[in-house]
Amino acid sequence: MSPSTKIKVIELYSVSPPPGSVPATSLPLTFLDIPWLPFSPDQPLFFYDFPISTIQFTQKILPSLNHSLSFTLQYFFPFSGKLVVPPKPNKPSIVYTEGDSISVTVVESDGDFSYLSGNSARKFQDLHCLVPKLPPSELVGDGEKDPLLAIQITVFPGCGICMGFALRPVVADGRTFDNFLKMWASFTCKNRGEDLQCLEATHDRSVIHDPSGLESTFLKEWWKIKNSEKEGFLHSTRSNFHEMVRSTFVLGKPEMEKIKKWILTRSEKLYGSKQMLLSPYVLTCAFVWVCWMKTHWPINEDSEEVHCFGFVAGGMTRLNYPVPTSYVGNYVAFGRLGTMRKDLMAENGIVHAAKIIGNTIKKLDGDVLGDAKNWISKWKMLLESELHVTIIGSPKLKFYSLDFGWGKAQKN
Missing domain, CATH: 3.30.559.10 (Chloramphenicol acetyltransferase-like domain)
Known part of the structure; x- marks a missing residue:
């Protein structure tokens, strides 16, 4: 077993869509979003076998990576917005305001890249430090505003890179997240001729039909959970990560x-x-x-x-x-x-x-x-x-083909 992984923060950024590219928008949750409200963030990790120094990464690669991320966020602006939870019994919504951003943290690790990205049993605690932390909720009157996405890029000098995400599933399913990553990767590599249908990102909630009135049922169930003593019952499933491999x-x-x-x-x-x-x-x-x-x-x-x-x-x-x-x-x-x-x-x-x-x-x-x-x-x-x-996940999502210019992911 590898000793516990240590990291050192190198850079911390807030990345927004380009100024003026997205108007202030409020998107109501559909009945297909609401069931995901109680779930803790998804935390995927992508490992790339790409030997590079931390200085080379921050000076030569990071600027274009942040620039292409900003450009991508104008199509996926809900990711940089906030989940606004009003007082009961109102429905939460995803709200984007000019200047909203996602946090991007760049860290350096002294960990064993081969061990962490390998197939053998790895202590979950060692991997956990590669996952970003979402910024804390903001209290707004009787409600709250929650960030939806955070990114951490970990450089293992001379060995490889790990891209980690914390994504609230209420904002997007795996298909949407896959579209986001593919667009970001393609813009980073200056549009390699890939089919970017997601350039026409659709945010119109009216395309989702709810003929059975499931929205009201789901809202009642969610408010029961949120107001009960067991609030966060889904969040607690990952709290004992130090005991897991x-x-x-x-x-x-x-x-x-x-x-x-x-x-x-x-x-x-x-x-x-x-x-x-x-x-x-x-x-x-x-x-x-x-x-x-x-x-x-x-x-x-x-x-x-x-x-x-x-x-x-x-x-x-x-x-x-x-x-x-x-x-x-x-x-x-x-x-x-x-x-x-x-x-x-x-x-x-x-x-x-x-x-x-x-x-x-x-x-x-x-x-x-x-x-x-x-x-x-x-x-x-x-x-x-x-x-x-x-x-969780689907074999139809080709995450292993995700390439930011460093080759395809070695491990997801």
């Missing part, structure tokens, strides 16, 4: 084919000839879920305790009306399911897990909002339980 496990095509074949040889006997959904996503989720279970409980434990599994499902292709791919905001749904521990621990646990995960995805394909009124309450129950696994 992070590891990377790679499943290639050969491994996928073996898992799929193993499932198929047993599924017909167990469930008949009914076709199962065995996409790479389903296979990976089923395999990870069962492996996680078997590392936490005795292999022969025959328990009827229910274990839950939660994931995020894209909404672009599942709702019956079109939304521009350049839409800036949230356009995802939730999937969740549960099953008894004994079924996951059994000999055919992976087959069972694949079946119920695949069936849940099929239900979402047919009616993505069928159980939407219970999204917040069920996520609360899931994340307050120790008996759960949650999956």
